[in-house]
Amino acid sequence: MSPPAWRTALAVLLSCGVVGAAAWLVFFSPVLGVRDIAVSGNSLLPAERIRQAAAVPDHEPLATVDLDQVRRRISALPEIESARVERNWPGTLVVHVVERRPVALVQWGGRTSVVDRHGVAMEPTGVVPLPTLQVPRFASGDPATGAALAVAAGLPDDLARKVRAVRATTARDVTLALSDGRTIMWGGAERTGEKARVALTLLRRPGDSYDVSSPDVVSVK
Numbered sequence: 692m693s694p695p696a697w698r699t700a701l702a703v704l705l706s707c708g709v710v711g712a713a714a715w716l717v718f719f720s721p722v723l724g725v726r727d728i729a730v731s732g733n734s735l736l737p738a739e740r741i742r743q744a745a746a747v748p749d750h751e752p753l754a755t756v757d758l759d760q761v762r763r764r765i766s767a768l769p770e771i772e773s774a775r776v777e778r779n780w781p782g783t784l785v786v787h788v789v790e791r792r793p794v795a796l797v798q799w800g801g802r803t804s805v806v807d808r809h810g811v812a813m814e815p816t817g818v819v820p821l822p823t824l825q826v827p828r829f830a831s832g833d834p835a836t837g838a839a840l841a842v843a844a845g846l847p848d849d850l851a852r853k854v855r856a857v858r859a860t861t862a863r864d865v866t867l868a869l870s871d872g873r874t875i876m877w878g879g880a881e882r883t884g885e886k887a888r889v890a891l892t893l894l895r896r897p898g899d900s901y902d903v904s905s906p907d908v909v910s911v912k
Contacts, residue, residue, distance in 0.1 A: 724750035726782035733788050736770045741786060744768050745776075753778050761786075769813055794843040795824040795857060808844035810836060822854040822867075834862035838880045842867075845883035850891055878904025 725747050730738040744765050747756055758776045761784070765774040770790055777785045791807040798804075804812040805821065810831055822843060826835045839859040846854065856868040867875040867890075875890050886903045893901045898911040 724752050724782060725756065725784050726750070728784045728786060729779070730786045730788065733790060735790055736768065736788075741765055741768070741771075741788060745784070745786060747784060753780065753782060753784065756784060772807065772809075792844070793821055794840060796821050797824045797829050799829055806840070808840050810840055820852070822851070823856045825856050825858040827860055835859040838862040838865050841880035842877055842883055845880070845887070847884075847887050847891075850887050853894075873898070874900050876900065876902040876904050882906055 726749070728742045728745055728747065730741050733741060744767070745761050746764055747761060756778070758778070762774050762776045765771055765776070765786060765788065772789045772791045774789070775787045777787075779785045791811060791813050793805045793813060794808050795806055796803050797806050797810075797812075805814070806812055806824070810829070824836075824839050824843065826833065826839055829836050836859075838861075839857045842859075842865045843851075843854075843857045853869050853871070854867050855870045857865065858868060859865040863879045865877040865880065867877055869875065873894070877886060885906045889906045889909055890901060890903050893903065893909060893911055896911055900912040902910045902912075
């Protein structure tokens with residue numbers, strides 16, 4: 692074999708060796724393995740519990756971690772609404788979670804449950820008082836249930852603290868019953884932020900019933 696051919700063959704072998712070493716380093720070696728699982732977005736659930744649910748062994752090659760499997764395991768926690776998992780080289784798995792937030796109490800099956808904005812039952816936190824959801828049929832996909840939950844979830848804290856019950860018989864007739872006996876006719880779940888600002892202003896005026904179902908034209912009785 693001529694000298695140029697030897698040089699070409701040597702270069703190919705060296706290149707293959709470099710590629711092979713790099714592949715081993717990334718996919719098999721613990722050098723680029725998981726050394727930390729960084730958790731963000733949690734306020735109620737301890738980060739360590741999320742790491743345990745992720746179930747990723749220390750030093751497992753970061754490149755081979757099945758991100759979707761890890762996301763599903765974390766999302767299976769009752770307190771988690773959603774999760775996102777990403778790689779951060781050289782050795783960190785980044786987990787961002789959205790926790791379920793309690794928005795209402797529901798009485799069903801002879802007991803009272805705490806539910807989030809999707810109607811999913813969760814463990815009570817005891818952090819803040821929650822309004823009772825009053826609908827003809829509490830069920831996933833029920834329009835009245837969905838509207839009442841959407842309104843309860845969208846209320847700002849300064850208004851939510853005043854609400855004793857969120858009532859609805861249809862998706863268009865949500866009513867807030869306040870702890871002091873007054874009521875707010877809310878209508879549908881749209882424009883909740885705007886309706887809340889208007890309602891807080893109207894509550895400074897004397898009255899028993901406040902209608903913000905159309906925040907452009909309101910009334911007090």
